[in-house]
Amino acid sequence: MDSKREMSRNLETLLHEVVKKLSSFSSEEQLEFASKLSNQLNISGGDSSAEYESLLERYNLAILGANDGVWDWDLETNKVYYSKRWNEILGYSNEELLPNEYDSWACHVHPEDFDMAQDPVQRHLNHETEKMEEIVYRMKTKNGSYIYTAHRGVASFDKDGKPVRMVGTMRNVDEEYKNRLELIEQNTFINGILNASPHLIFVKDEFGNFIKVNRALARLFGQSIEEVEHQHGSQLIDKKDELALYDAVESKVLKTLQTISVEERFTDFKGVERIFHTIKTPMRTEDGTLNILGLSTDITHLKEIQNALKEKEKEYRDLVNALSVVVFKTDLDGKWTFLNPAWTNLLGYKVEETIGTNAIDYSYSDDTQYKRERFKALVNKEVEFSNYQLRLKNQKGEPRYFEMFARLAYDTEGNVIGTQGTLVDIHETVIYEEELKTRQAILRTIAENSIDVIAIHETNADYRFISPSIEALLGYKPDELIGKNPFDLFHPEDVEKIRKHHLGMLNHQESNAIFEYRIKAKNGEYKWVETNASVITNDNEEAYMLQSSTRDISIRKELEKQQLKNIEREKELSLLRKNFVSMASHQFRTPLTVMRSNLDMLELQIERKGHADQALLQKVADRIRNEIADMVNLMDDILILGKLDANQTRLETEQVDVNELLRKLIRNHFNPLSDGRKLIFKQAKKELIIEADLNLINHAFSNVISNAEKYSEGKPAPEITIKKEKAWAVIHVKDYGIGIPQKDIDKLFQSFYRASNSTKYQGTGLGLVIVKQFVELNNGKVSVISEEGKGTEVTIKLPLLSNDCKK
8 A cells, every 4th residue: 555655656757757848848758747747657457546547538638738648558468559649640639539559550550661660660579779770651531531640659678678668649641741852852842943953043143153044055165063163253254345235234133133134155175165144133132141143045156057946944043941839838828837958949939938927928010810819719728729820920020831730728727828839830841831822933934935845754655744945846735745755756767766765865875966957847847946954863863754845946947958968069060160170271272273274274375376175165164163163162161051051941742753863863873973873773663652841852962962073082982772661762872982991980960060081082071961951851861870891871750641642
């Protein structure tokens, strides 16, 4: 009997100590007291008394002010006591308290978190830790949903080191934990997009120091982001004239508090000068500090092609908010009776000076009436607890956001003596949420107004987010592409190149990639674009998203293509001039020389007067006449070529049989040949009707036959063969003359070009050029095969008329 009285006195003393000190203790100290109390309450069920039950209930009431649920686990019986607050956190009322069984906890733990939840418990029971480390995991509430909860605990051991009892607390951290995850993801999301941007984004203070830069700007200096930030422009920029212009613009922005848009020249760390379109705008922080926000777009290439683009982007970054908790008690008049040191840390008031003052006096003016009504409802027992957001004034009179949780406080006889609860500092969270809304608005503005297409991808490249500018580029609305894979739109010839960049980034072989490719628009056409892509990683440096910025480079590609054509054309013209000069110097000088020598001979005969040799005079006149004819032919060929190049040759077509056409041509001009040989002519068995300009085709055939005659002198006569091959009339003109060196065959159709073995023969180098163009004007084809010393065969193919088209 005496031992029971002694136990009761010890318990009463301990309880008073808990009631007096628990509110000011940290979670660790609370657990130590709970363990101590648990050990002293560790009596068998047979020794329980009404006094013991009363002490337990009073202990439970004493710890309610901490807003934590309490559990007490008897390891020998595997029974677990759960406090009313523990049950409330999971949504159970006083009438629905869960059984004091181990399974009441186990069946409420999220299956995926169960092993994680048990681990710190087992480690503590195995003496690996001094106390059970705090852990956050999901618990199922009464309505079946899961919330994030924080758990701590401490065990008591017998003299042999065997754990006999363990007590702990559970706290609802669902909103806090989810907000933190969302803020971290959103911050990573926005930061990743800004660093994926090809534009330069920076923030400077009023002294010209870089406060924040993105990856694109740091790359221009040849440094990392960390190396550039907090440096002055003069430490990074060598060219003083460029620096002076930057400073002048920034000084004007700070002075006028107006946004300025300007083009600036910048020389990067490699010495390459670039042109940027820069927007600089004043930006004032909450503490009144004036900074400059700048956004620069590299328009160097766009300037070169006279098609400059303008873009705007903005970025804000803040630190992750920290939470602080104030534990308090008030009397029924709302006067503070207890405050822990967090009160001073957060609001600046000394605890000893605050005790006894009214809590309402610290409310921000707009919140005073609301707080008074909530306090009154709680004291009058209209609500079981009070949980709401409010603003308190700090020592400087500035508002600070808190979340209050308060319950009624009772004395040992069950009388209401005031309130007790916690004030959770959510000021940074509220401010951050406001900043987040601002950032989201900025991101939407950037995405909706940027000409470039900004996109976020899953690791398999599926679109997760895409800016509205995709409609202007490809004709798709963003919703049509979300969840789709862009590889389905890439040009088949570009897929492998893009896939290599994709895998390179996922495997950390490339931090970012810039590449050009073709992508299919909604109308089925392909467009040339340029993409700057990079990887977004998590805390473990694992890729979990991709970001990209894509712009239309169709105009640039077209200009590059045209430039290459112009270069090739310039080469052709250069070669044409060279060949023309070579040909003209020979073809004009030779006949002029011949005419001069014959004129000398003619003068000599004239001086002889009556003794002139008439036969010789006629021969001289014939020579001059022939040379003049050759010069006229040369000029005619040049004029014909000029008309062709100027597209001045008009077609006047008519239907004709190829057999009849060549028979007339040979009979009138090549039968026999000038040296007496007779052409071998093999016509087709049936008529082959074509529609062509007879003047052009006759000219082409005459050139080919004349060449065959000229370059086969002294050899067997040339052969002309006409055949039908499918829908073509095919004419072969073959000679057995000097042939053409293999190295010259590919150049035969270049103006003024002559084979290297033909210099002793009269010619202009224009004949085959004119033949090719005349035949092609009539939708035909020309080809040449030849072997030096054995002869040449020229093949002309002309399309036959179908029976429906014949007249």
